[in-house]
Amino acid sequence: MKEALSKKVAFQLKPGNLLAHLVLLGVGLVLLYPLVFMILAGFFTKTEFTSSIIGLIPIAKAPTLYNFTVLFHGTADSSLQRYFVNSGYRTIYNTFWALLTSLLAGYVFARLRFKWKDQLFLILLGTQMIPGTIALIPTYLEFARWPFAGGNDIFTGGKGILDTWWVYFIGGPSLNIMGAFLVKQSIEKIPYELDEAAKVDGAGTIRIIFQILLPLQLPIMAFIAITTALATWNDFATPFFYTSSDKLQTLPAAITRLSSAAASPGAIPNWPLIITLGLGMTIPALLIFFFFQKYIVQGLANTGIKG
Amino acid sequence: MNDRKAVETAPLHLPVKSVSTKSSLKKFAVRHKDALIATAILSPMILWWLVLSGFPTLFGFFLGFFEWVGIADSPKFIWFDNYIRFFHDPLYYEALWRSVWMGGLVTSITLIAGFGAALLMNMPLFGKGIYRSIWYIPAVTSTVATTQIFNLLLDTNNGVINNFLKSIGKEPIVWQYSVFWGVFWIVVYSVWKGVGGAALIWLAGLQSVDVSLYEAAEIDGAGRWGKLWNVTLPGLKPIATYIVITSLIGAIQIYEQVLFMTNGGPYGKTEVLVFRIYRDAFWDFNMGMAGASSLIMAVVVFIGTVFYYRWSTNSDRSTTIKIKGGPKA
Numbered sequence: 001m002k003e004a005l006s007k008k009v010a011f012q013l014k015p016g017n018l019l020a021h022l023v024l025l026g027v028g029l030v031l032l033y034p035l036v037f038m039i040l041a042g043f044f045t046k047t048e049f050t051s052s053i054i055g056l057i058p059i060a061k062a063p064t065l066y067n068f069t070v071l072f073h074g075t076a077d078s079s080l081q082r083y084f085v086n087s088g089y090r091t092i093y094n095t096f097w098a099l100l101t102s103l104l105a106g107y108v109f110a111r112l113r114f115k116w117k118d119q120l121f122l123i124l125l126g127t128q129m130i131p132g133t134i135a136l137i138p139t140y141l142e143f144a145r146w147p148f149a150g151g152n153d154i155f156t157g158g159k160g161i162l163d164t165w166w167v168y169f170i171g172g173p174s175l176n177i178m179g180a181f182l183v184k185q186s187i188e189k190i191p192y193e194l195d196e197a198a199k200v201d202g203a204g205t206i207r208i209i210f211q212i213l214l215p216l217q218l219p220i221m222a223f224i225a226i227t228t229a230l231a232t233w234n235d236f237a238t239p240f241f242y243t244s245s246d247k248l249q250t251l252p253a254a255i256t257r258l259s260s261a262a263a264s265p266g267a268i269p270n271w272p273l274i275i276t277l278g279l280g281m282t283i284p285a286l287l288i289f290f291f292f293q294k295y296i297v298q299g300l301a302n303t304g305i306k307g
Numbered sequence: 308m309n310d311r312k313a314v315e316t317a318p319l320h321l322p323v324k325s326v327s328t329k330s331s332l333k334k335f336a337v338r339h340k341d342a343l344i345a346t347a348i349l350s351p352m353i354l355w356w357l358v359l360s361g362f363p364t365l366f367g368f369f370l371g372f373f374e375w376v377g378i379a380d381s382p383k384f385i386w387f388d389n390y391i392r393f394f395h396d397p398l399y400y401e402a403l404w405r406s407v408w409m410g411g412l413v414t415s416i417t418l419i420a421g422f423g424a425a426l427l428m429n430m431p432l433f434g435k436g437i438y439r440s441i442w443y444i445p446a447v448t449s450t451v452a453t454t455q456i457f458n459l460l461l462d463t464n465n466g467v468i469n470n471f472l473k474s475i476g477k478e479p480i481v482w483q484y485s486v487f488w489g490v491f492w493i494v495v496y497s498v499w500k501g502v503g504g505a506a507l508i509w510l511a512g513l514q515s516v517d518v519s520l521y522e523a524a525e526i527d528g529a530g531r532w533g534k535l536w537n538v539t540l541p542g543l544k545p546i547a548t549y550i551v552i553t554s555l556i557g558a559i560q561i562y563e564q565v566l567f568m569t570n571g572g573p574y575g576k577t578e579v580l581v582f583r584i585y586r587d588a589f590w591d592f593n594m595g596m597a598g599a600s601s602l603i604m605a606v607v608v609f610i611g612t613v614f615y616y617r618w619s620t621n622s623d624r625s626t627t628i629k630i631k632g633g634p635k636a
Contacts, residue, residue, distance in 0.1 A: 020427040027424070028441035031499060034456045035444065037467070041459070054467055055474075104348050114342035124356075129608045130364055131560050133581050134601030137588045138363035138370070175356040205344055234449035241589075252451045259455055259567065271459055278452030289447045293440055296507070 035282065041275045042067045049272050067276035079246060080254070084280065086239075087250040090168055091232045097173030098228040099221055105175060106183025106217075107209050111195065121184075124177050136241060143167065143242055167242045172232070179224040186220045187213055222295035230285055251281045371598030376591070389599035398575065399583065399600060403607065406580040409490065410559035413497040418554060420498065421505025426535075428506060429513045439510070443503035450500075454567035457496055489569040489577040496564045501557075505550065512546035513539065548619045552612055559608060580604050 041049065043063040052061070071080060109121050146152060146160035161167060190213065198212045214221070236252035243249065249257075255277045258270070289296070336343060371389055375382035393399045424442060428435050445453070460467045461482045469479035482488040520538045529537060562581035565571060571578040571586065578586070580600060587597040 017430060017432055020430050020432055024424065024427050024432070024435075024438040024442075028438055031445055031503070032441060034453060034460070034499075035448070037460065038452075038456050050465070053470055054465055056467055056471055058467075101352050105352060108345045108348050112341040112345045114339075114345045117345075126609075127360065127364070129556055129612065130605040131581050131584065131601055131608075133560075133562065133584045133588070134367035134598065134605075135360060135363035136585075137594055137597060138366040139359070141366075142358070142363060171359060174359040175352040177356075230447050234451070236449075236451045252449055255449075255451045255455065256567075259451070259458075274455050275459070278449070278455055281449045281452050285447045285449070286444065289444065290440070293443070296443070 038275050038278055038282070041272060042279055044272050046270055046272050067272050068279075070273065071276060071280045080251075080277070080280070082247060083249050083251045083254045086248065087233055087252070087281075090172060090235075090250060091229050093168070094173045094232040095225050095228045098176040098179055098224055101173070102176045102179025102183050102224050103209065103214065103217065103221065105177075105180035106187055107213065109180065110184040110187035111192070124175075125181060128177055136237070139171070140241060143171065163243045163245055163248065165248070167238065167248070171238060171242060176224065176228065179228070182220050182224065183217060186217055190216055219295055222292055226288060226292050226296060229288060233285055233288075234281065251277060255281070367594075367598045368602045369598065370594045371596075371600075371602050373595045373598075375594040382595070385595070389595045390603070392596070393599055393603060398578075399580075399596075402578045402580045402583040403600075403603065405578065406559050406561075406604070407607070409494065409579060410555060410561065413494055413501070413558040413561065414551065414554045416494065416498050417501040417505050417558075418509075418550065421502050422509050424502065424506040425509035425513055428510050439503075439507065441503075442506055445500045445502075446504045448500075450563045451567060453500070454496065454564055457492065457568060461492060483569070484573055486573060486576040489573065493561070493564050493568055493577060496568065497558065497561055501554070505554065508546065508550050509543070512543045512550075515546075516542035544619070548616065551619075552615055555611060555615070556608055559611075560604070 037058065040058045040060075041054075043060040043065070044058065045060075045062065045064050045066065048060060048062060071084070109117065140162070143162050144160040146166075149161045149164075149166070152160055161170065194212060195208055198208050203212065234252055235250075236256045239248060239250045239253035240256050243253075255274060258274050258277070370382070372384060372386060373382040374385045374388070393403075428438055428442075432438075461469075463469060463479065463481050463483065466482075472479050480488065482492065516539055520542065521534055524534050524538050560581045562579060562585055565577060565579055565582045566585065569577045571582055581604065584597045584600045584604070587593040587600065
């Protein structure tokens with residue numbers, strides 16, 4: 001209703017509105033500036049970038065597409081294409097599991113009645129407050145001592161599942177608790193009579209979840225998918241800590257490696273390459289965002305508690 | 308909880324009674340149907356979760372009671388020595404304090420700026436959807452990539468900001484040598500990344516305030532500020548609780564921007580606690596201190612959350628929400 005009201009007055013330019021436009025646009029451009037800079041700097045060659053004075057708006061005198069083609073072809077020393085593909089695989093895999101686990105767990109906590117349900121859910125939610133950093137080293141040890149894997153007799157002897165694909169298969173996704181919370185809240189808004197009616201028609205639990213409730217959860221599922229996909233796509237920690245071989249690297253881990261090399265004194269970092277890798281990470285994220293932004297707004301609205 | 312009532316009063320539950328005369332196993336299965344389904348669905352997921360999060364986290368806390376430096380060494384049980392050291396070593400308690408005030412600073416700037424932006428975005432403006440997107444874009448970018456861009460802008464010799472300072476005749480600043488500027492840019496980066504998301508959540512809150520309340524306030528002769536003060540702000544109470552708690556939990560645990568931007572420097576004066584934990588764990592292999600610090604961090608976050616929640620629900624009972632099993636709409 002508010003939307004309809006606002007459409008009527010959309011084209012009036014009152015001084016107050018003009019001011020709002022100026023603030024929103026001005027600050028918005030400042031917020032966009034680092035990304036604009038990143039795109040423009042991608043056209044520089046390494047030599048031009050280090051030798052010329054970089055102004056607020058960097059325009060290359062001899063613009064090159066080399067950095068961008070590197071994204072697709074890779075170079076001799078770093079296989080960027082593989083990083084891309086690995087990032088993509090991880091993203092799809094983790095997103096799939098996040099969707100499945102949050103749908104199922106959300107259903108269980110919203111609809112079923114069993115002992116200790118609320119307590120269990122509170123414990124799971126409470127663990128979200130614990131800093132994830134604490135689990136990094138224990139997880140490392142756990143992976144290294146994974147029974148009977150990677151040359152381990154039972155717990156020792158080999159490197160376990162470290163530096164293998166299992167790090168991603170096992171260690172990537174887990175029960176998505178925030179997702180389960182969102183689905184739970186959303187299912188609770190659906191009248192229980194719908195489930196009952198489906199039961200009378202002979203539907204089992206699985207059919208109720210996937211055929212009756214899932215279609216009504218699509219916006220929230222889209223939100224979970226986007227947030228998980230972006231988090232996985234941008235995740236540097238898992239590949240950085242638990243893998244070392246080149247064939248397992250992802251884009252963010254590659255950037256981390258390049259930039260920590262850049263931190264060593266004396267070395268001139270290959271800024272244009274780092275920037276281009278950054279672009280390679282940012283553009284897909286932006287595309288995901290633009291295609292699904294409607295769901296982000298809706299999802300954020302649902303995560304908040306309405307009064 | 309309306310679903311529960313529905314189950315108890317629904318006349319459609321007759322089949323349960325009709326099979327209750329069958330064998331005891333079947334009786335058990337029928338009576339505990341929900342619990343059985345829940346177990347079947349949840350147990351694999353919770354097992355997976357335990358292996359990946361539950362167990363490592365507990366193990367990390369457990370390590371807090373050991374002296375364990377270097378993976379090759381064997382751990383030695385030392386009771387609370389790590390915790391005692393935490394509160395005597397400035398490296399640690401200062402890092403904790405820094406986490407708290409920097410987290411508070413980032414949260415307040417982000418939320419206030421986000422609120423202002425949300426108020427503007429809630430006005431009947433042409434193209435406000437575009438503004439919403441622009442403001443949110445930083446949130447979808449990767450921390451690793453964008454901190455590198457910030458580093459580039461802040462480069463001492465050929466950084467854009469120093470070049471700009473030189474061009475207007477000012478002395479260039481060596482940002483990396485200054486504690487103030489280190490903290491400043493970490494805060495700026497965090498606000499840059501968070502303000503769009505905060506604005507979107509505030510916006511969702513603004514749009515969920517009952518329109519009829521505004522009409523009533525108008526009839527009572529309230530102006531723009533009166534409406535903001537008497538209708539909008541009270542109506543935003545629940546969402547404010549939510550956004551303050553989640554933002555604080557997030558901001559207190561900031562460490563990636565510290566790692567990639569200042570690396571704790573100069574002289575460890577921009578180290579925040581989670582960065583310190585990271586450093587202990589991965590550079591010094593001091594698992595004991597890392598575990599103890601993590602437990603303290605978790606306790607601080609928990610206490611802060613409980614206090615804030617208590618305070619914000621006590622001050623106005625009428626708009627509170629129950630948090631039993633998670634907040635409800």
